[in-house]
Amino acid sequence: MEHYKYVILGAGPSGLSFAHTLRLLGEESFLVIDKEAEAGGLCRSTEVDGKPLDIGGGHFLDVKRKDVLDLLFRFMPREEWLEHRRVSKIRIRGIELDHPLEGNLWQLPIADQMDFLESIAKAGSVRGEPEPEAFADWITWKLGECIAREYMLPYNRKIWSMDPNELGTYWLYKLPNVSFRETLQSCLEKRMFGALPAHGTFLYPRDHGYGEVWRRMGDALGDRLHLGEALTGVDVERKIVNGKYQAETVVNSVPWTFWAQHVALPGDVRAAVGRLVQVPIDVDYVADTLPSDSHWTYDPDEAKSYHRILLRANFCPGSRGYWTETNSARAAGEPGPGGFRHHNEYAYPVNTLGKPAAVQTITDWAHARGIFPLGRWGQWEHMNSDVATSLAITAAREAAGGAA
Ligand SMILES: Cc1cc2nc3c(=O)[nH]c(=O)nc-3n(C[C@H](O)[C@H](O)[C@H](O)COP(=O)(O)OP(=O)(O)OC[C@H]3O[C@@H](n4cnc5c(N)ncnc54)[C@H](O)[C@@H]3O)c2cc1C
Structure with a gap:
């Protein structure tokens, strides 16, 4: 049996940020496990057609949170990122309008x-x-x-x-x-009024995909990160993970659905997990470069399977092509464009009517047993990676009692 103060489930932004914040505070008694071969979770990237592509969908780093930038720039310094002013569009009545629609209706014909x-x-x-x-x-x-x-x-x-x-x-x-x-x-004035949406200014790596910073954070953990190791069980009373890692605190950033598969949960908690809903998405690459300055475009046309297009050539220097994001549950059976495709079974946690009560039941049970829910899946919250990172930094500081 290996003993750790913290066993962290999941090496996405949440698990990685929690682990590195512990380390910055001088706490080395932790282990991170992840079922995939590479760290980064939904924020991973790969190379397609000679340039990076974000396999979890289009990922851009919001610049608002200093604690997040301070942590990420340790692994990918500021000069490796390019800053962009957000250009995002919505396809309506056969033309592309800037987002948000309510602030840009002036781009439509008068009628x-x-x-x-x-x-x-x-x-x-x-x-x-x-x-x-x-x-x-x-x-x-x-x-x-x-x-x-x-x-x-x-x-x-x-x-x-x-x-x-x-x-x-x-x-x-x-x-x-x-x-x-x-x-x-x-x-009247033919220009946008109102508050800027999220990602008004964002960073994207100059020479890499968004996944690079998280891959480096994973590498820097060395033997404190076990990749290719899925959650196979938790002895909740003794806090033993996978039969071999004993923790004082288990930090969970993997979907609770896996706990329901591998852990003996009480009936009300199991029922609450059963009420959580997630949406899977497919990411498909198309080699054509579209004639638009948009970074990404929303398409509400229900005759099309995808809902968003990411125009890679507009944020990834020297690249061509675009990729689409499609809810694969809705488009079940429809073929993609035929090139590169990555399937994400857990992409969006869904804000159903019953979600807050279900998450509360799970969280109350977990906290009472030294299990700490973290991140997009621990909290079942549709949060961006900067928010996930910031919450993980704060949680690790509180757990280890200091300011890194
Ligand atoms: C289409 C899309 C677009 C997005 N766009 C942006 C954006 O522009 N900007 C932005 O900041 N954020 C964006 N996000 C959100 C971002 O992806 C998340 O905020 C971030 O990934 C959350 O990190 P996390 O670590 O909580 O979860 P995840 O990244 O999902 O990490 C969870 C980790 O747990 C691991 N895991 C799962 N199951 C198991 C198991 N059984 N055993 C072991 N390990 C397991 C996974 O492999 C993964 O590494 C987007 C998300 C999507 C889906």
Whole structure:
């Protein structure tokens, strides 16, 4: 039996950031295990057609969090990254508009602008009506009938492959918040008004894919990282992982679904895990270079299987082509474009109506037993890698009692 203060399940951004923060605090009694052959989780990259491609979908580093940049620049210094001003688009009525739609309706022909403006003017949120509970009603209440029908509802049906009313509204504070007044002003002045969306400025490696920084973080852990080792069991009372690693604290960043397969869970916790939903995505490469300056483009057209296109040539110097992200549960059986494809079985944790209660049940059970839920799958939260990293840094500092 090997003894560690911390056994960390998963070497994605969360597990790697937790482990390195412990190390910076002088704590060496930890082990990280991951089922894959390379560290980085959803943020891994590979080489396709001579240039990097992010196999978990398009990944860009938001610049807002200093603690995150300080940690990542230790492994990939700032000069290895290029800074970009976000250009992202939405395909509506046969043309590409800048994101967010509410701030860029002025890019439509006048008659189309009138349709959208009239419907926003009639939206419940503009008329002071109370906030509805159901997702589809909330979207229409907030953004008006046109944006709901032509963008938000079809896009959400594509990405989640479920009836939007099975989703909660508790996460919609993350949507861009452009007021009706700002929408009107943008149409009159023909420029965007309102708050910039997330990733307004982002970093992407100059000569590598996004996965490079995480691969280096994995390498730097040396024998404290066991790759190619899946979770096969946890003796919860004695905190023994895979029959051979005894921990004071087990840090879990792998989907709880694997715990349900390999660990004896009490009935209520097992039932809660059974209520968690995730969406799988396929990433497909196409060698054509599209005539657009967009970094990525959202496509709500339900006749198309993919929901987002990543225009690699616009953020990865010297490259060509693009890749698509497709909810593979929705597109089941449809062939891809035929080139490189990577399947991610666990891509998006879904914000269903029942998720907060299910996560609470699992978290309460885990905390009471010295098991710490971490990251996208430990918290079943649709968080970006900068958020996952920041939360892991804070959690490791609290656990080890210091400031790295
Ligand atoms: C399409 C898409 C686009 C995204 N775009 C961005 C973006 O632009 N910017 C951004 O910052 N973030 C983005 N994200 C989010 C980012 O991928 C996550 O925030 C980040 O990967 C979370 O890190 P994590 O370590 O919590 O989870 P993960 O990266 O999922 O890592 C979990 C790890 O656990 C391992 N694991 C799973 N099961 C087992 C098991 N049974 N045994 C052992 N190990 C196991 C996995 O192999 C993996 O390494 C995007 C995500 C998706 C899906």
